[in-house]
Amino acid sequence: MKIALIGYGKMGKAIEAIAQGRGHEIVHRIDINSSHLLEKEQLQQADVAIEFTTPETAYHNILKCFAANVPVVCGTTGWLEKLPEVKAQCLEQHQAFLYASNFSVGVNIFFELNRRLAELMATQSDYRSSMVEIHHTQKKDAPSGTAITLAEQILEKQPAKTGWVNEATTDPTKLGIVSERVDPAPGTHIIQYDSPIDSITITHTAHSREGFAAGAVTAAEWLKDKKGIFSMKDVLSL
Ligand SMILES: NC(=O)C1=CN([C@@H]2O[C@H](COP(=O)(O)OP(=O)(O)OC[C@H]3O[C@@H](n4cnc5c(N)ncnc54)[C@H](OP(=O)(O)O)[C@@H]3O)[C@@H](O)[C@H]2O)C=CC1
Numbered sequence: 001m002k003i004a005l006i007g008y009g010k011m012g013k014a015i016e017a018i019a020q021g022r023g024h025e026i027v028h029r030i031d032i033n034s035s036h037l038l039e040k041e042q043l044q045q046a047d048v049a050i051e052f053t054t055p056e057t058a059y060h061n062i063l064k065c066f067a068a069n070v071p072v073v074c075g076t077t078g079w080l081e082k083l084p085e086v087k088a089q090c091l092e093q094h095q096a097f098l099y100a101s102n103f104s105v106g107v108n109i110f111f112e113l114n115r116r117l118a119e120l121m122a123t124q125s126d127y128r129s130s131m132v133e134i135h136h137t138q139k140k141d142a143p144s145g146t147a148i149t150l151a152e153q154i155l156e157k158q159p160a161k162t163g164w165v166n167e168a169t170t171d172p173t174k175l176g177i178v179s180e181r182v183d184p185a186p187g188t189h190i191i192q193y194d195s196p197i198d199s200i201t202i203t204h205t206a207h208s209r210e211g212f213a214a215g216a217v218t219a220a221e222w223l224k225d226k227k228g229i230f231s232m233k234d235v236l237s238l
């Protein structure tokens, strides 16, 4: 499979290593200095594009893939206000798009645990939920995309909560998400339920970027000849 890597930073390089290890060819490595490679004729040399850039650039990069008729796997976080527009464009232009706030198999299983735990806690009014996410200091967005996905799952099951805030809170109608930035930290997410009697905590800790990169390559292999909008739930059959 021929892959265009859009974003050649920490994730782009981790994805390159996994993709080449699986026998794929990287036809473009696109960073901020090589935006001419985002032109239609260049992108069309790839079977699939994998986009890991910045919150400011993801939206335009995805639209360029659509214009070139190239399926795109996107892992960039922090741009989700534009997601509905991207999905509409994908359907209108008959393209293929797969977004995940986290591509690792472990986190996608953790999402399922989180959803179930939130469901069980929905009728337990003694417990207060909260979240902590810990990442490296170069991370541009807070809270993390993964934390937002986890929060949305909790809010869906707990109607008493009307939203999340990116700080610790005692407001029972809000889910507090505390973001910590320390090095090194590839990504840790902690969900906690506290009552006066006890606490329940579930934690996912990434030991490296390998799981994110492997999941993104698996998603690209899966998306290559498809049309439509997909998620890691489709890829992993969860
Ligand atoms: N979904 C998931 O599983 C995961 C998602 N992420 C997300 O992926 C994104 C990237 O993370 P990471 O690799 O750590 O970040 P880095 O800062 O290491 O890399 C970002 C890359 O994007 C490049 N870039 C900036 N602007 C453009 C542009 N206009 N076109 C093409 N490339 C551009 C940068 O180029 P230059 O260096 O020249 O500035 C850099 O190479 C973040 O949003 C992060 O949150 C991260 C890990 C897992």
Ligand SMILES: O=C(O)C1=N[C@H](C(=O)O)C[C@H](O)C1
Pocket: 077, 101, 102, 135, 139, 140, 143, 144, 145, 146, 147, 186, 187, 188, 212
């Ligand atoms: O920027 C990162 O590094 C990560 N970003 C993703 C996120 O925002 O959730 C996924 C992972 O936690 C690493």
